[in-house]
Amino acid sequence: MSAGKTTIQLAVVGCGYWGKNLVRNFAQLKALRWLCDKNEMALQAQAQLYPEISVTQDFDEILKNPEIQAVVLATPAAMHYAQVKQAILSGKDVFVEKPLALRYKEGQELVELAQSRGSILMVGHILEYHPAVTLLKDLVQRQELGKLLYIYSNRLNLGKVRQEENILWSFAPHDIAVISSLIGAEPTVVTASGGTYLQSGIADVTVTNLVFEQEVRAHIFVSWLHPYKEQKLVVIGDRKMAVFDDTAKEGKLKIYDKGIEWEGGLPIPRQTAETTLFLAEKEPLRLECQHFLDCVATRQQPLTDGHSALKVLKILEASERSLQNGGVPVSLDEVEKSVLV
Numbered sequence: 001m002s003a004g005k006t007t008i009q010l011a012v013v014g015c016g017y018w019g020k021n022l023v024r025n026f027a028q029l030k031a032l033r034w035l036c037d038k039n040e041m042a043l044q045a046q047a048q049l050y051p052e053i054s055v056t057q058d059f060d061e062i063l064k065n066p067e068i069q070a071v072v073l074a075t076p077a078a079m080h081y082a083q084v085k086q087a088i089l090s091g092k093d094v095f096v097e098k099p100l101a102l103r104y105k106e107g108q109e110l111v112e113l114a115q116s117r118g119s120i121l122m123v124g125h126i127l128e129y130h131p132a133v134t135l136l137k138d139l140v141q142r143q144e145l146g147k148l149l150y151i152y153s154n155r156l157n158l159g160k161v162r163q164e165e166n167i168l169w170s171f172a173p174h175d176i177a178v179i180s181s182l183i184g185a186e187p188t189v190v191t192a193s194g195g196t197y198l199q200s201g202i203a204d205v206t207v208t209n210l211v212f213e214q215e216v217r218a219h220i221f222v223s224w225l226h227p228y229k230e231q232k233l234v235v236i237g238d239r240k241m242a243v244f245d246d247t248a249k250e251g252k253l254k255i256y257d258k259g260i261e262w263e264g265g266l267p268i269p270r271q272t273a274e275t276t277l278f279l280a281e282k283e284p285l286r287l288e289c290q291h292f293l294d295c296v297a298t299r300q301q302p303l304t305d306g307h308s309a310l311k312v313l314k315i316l317e318a319s320e321r322s323l324q325n326g327g328v329p330v331s332l333d334e335v336e337k338s339v340l341v
Contacts, residue, residue: 015042077099080099088119099173122305129284168194168222255277
């Protein structure tokens with residue numbers, strides 16, 4: 001389905017910090033029909049930009065409107081579970097920003113509900129739609145980097161400090177989703193540690209370690225209390241290495257033909273070529289929004305569907321348990337078993 005020819009009518013609920021970007025994209029894709037936000041100032045700010053779009057402060061009005069086929073939720077994470085559930089029960093397809101919910105059990109319930117109702121459920125893991133990540137996945141699958149050894153990511157910034165969720169839940173879902181996708185598996189064990197400096201009980205800085213089978217490891221460092229912005233993913237293979245730097249204006253994805261070779265029983269660094277890869281000039285959020293519209297139209301499962309989001313949620317919950325218990329290792333099996341209790 002090409003932009004400008006969609007017949008899908010949707011509502012964006014939440015017009016604030018991130019929601020306004022979704023509003024812009026869905027308006028440009030000719031699918032936006034309604035805006036909803038309890039905050040009148042945020043609502044009116046967007047209404048002035050898109051005067052042809054209907055507005056309401058009442059979420060129930062959106063749910064009861066039979067002309068609205070899909071709902072896009074850009075609301076606080078604590079509201080996701082209840083709002084997604086209401087939307088699905090109202091017969092709507094749903095695109096909800098990450099995380100799907102704040103508990104694995106609740107996420108599982110939403111996935112099962114969407115499946116039973118035949119609803120499209122998509123979660124906004126935007127990095128999965130970034131051209132650099134798409135290309136990086138292809139390189140890994142073709143074993144251009146060789147056998148994966150370890151991956152690490154830094155997602156650092158001074159700002160936007162949230163009061164309803166900690167840094168782990170706010171920043172780390174992006175990297176968890178991409179790392180799991182690159183490795184093609186879930187970690188067996190996770191550990192997480194962090195620091196709380198600004199608000200009691202809400203971690204501002206965390207480091208999460210993921211242990212996968214076949215000795216592949218990854219770690220994720222996230223902070224909203226940092227002097228500069230950094231969004232970097234480093235993938236180390238036994239043949240080559242890759243760096244995705246999302247803050248770079250140009251050359252976001254580079255391949256380093258570097259490694260260690262053994263000569264006479266001694267490890268010798270191999271320093272050869274550095275290659276910057278060409279990327280399509282496409283906004284990841286636009287690709288993500290278009291993908292949702294395509295899935296609603298064709299009823300195909302989204303790339304970041306409920307099942308993939310549930311895997312991320314499981315890792316987040318295991319990480320949170322480790323964080324709250326002083327960094328003790330937590331297996332993903334523990335999270336699954338707790339749902340059955």
